[in-house]
């Protein structure tokens with residue numbers, strides 16, 4: 001039974017990856033992921049300069065997942081580009097370089113540096129960070145997405161993925177797919193955390209994180225139905241050559257199976273990876289293989305996108 005998959009010309013020995021932002025901000029953390037059963041690693045989304053991020057407490061775990069308003073703490077773009085250049089072309093293990101500029105110019109500046117660099121792997125353009133004070137998630141402004149991709153593909157010739165926020169309306173699925181189908185993107189990653197949720201502690205009668213009055217991105221079990229719907233809706237609308245990474249609510253082999261059934265080529269694990277560390281990749285690989293064995297599937301291609309309807 002094989003858990004191998006590919007995105008464009010990039011081979012992954014395993015469909016499982018970490019999600020950007022979780023235990024992936026330092027080279028030590030990234031090396032640990034590459035040394036695990038994961039099919040590769042994604043770097044913490046980078047800004048041009050290092051950032052401290054929002055004030056703590058800025059992340060809180062709950063029984064069903066987590067809330068975060070990290071505020072893009074990271075070591076700066078050059079740190080992650082250096083790591084990506086040094087760790088690319090490991091057979092079957094891909095480094096995905098994630099960027100999240102605070103403005104169009106910052107994104108274009110980083111993409112220009114990637115284009116000029118020796119990094120020839122996948123870049124993930126994060127248009128969905130919900131936690132920058134005063135900023136909204138770019139990908140909720142469809143014309144802004146069209147503009148940034150028009151500017152990008154005037155010079156960017158390498159392979160680009162787009163990290164999307166969750167959408168909640170059929171016309172939004174239609175609109176974002178119509179925009180993305182106009183560009184030579186390699187994949188979309190659906191979804192980022194569900195933005196601006198609020199977790200309350202009834203004992204202390206207080207929010208549980210400090211930034212933005214307690215509003216933050218929600219991850220974990222709370223968001224799997226929304227993640228699956230976004231993977232499915234985009235699969236049904238995007239050009240067949242655009243791959244999909246499914247992210248959101250993955251805790252088990254069954255959750256991975258569901259994401260792939262909805263159309264995911266690869267999956268990323270955030271919240272639960274944060275709780276369990278890299279041993280999660282062994283556990284979930286085992287669970288997924290058990291499910292595939294029981295159902296008589298040899299490879300993930302046997303059931304990818306084959307969700308039935310009633």
Ligand SMILES: C=Cc1c(C(=O)O)[nH]c(=O)[nH]c1=O
Nearest residue numbers: 045070071072129131193217
């Ligand atoms: C890139 C910033 C993000 C952050 C963050 O650094 O606050 N949290 C998320 O849940 N998603 C993001 O995309």
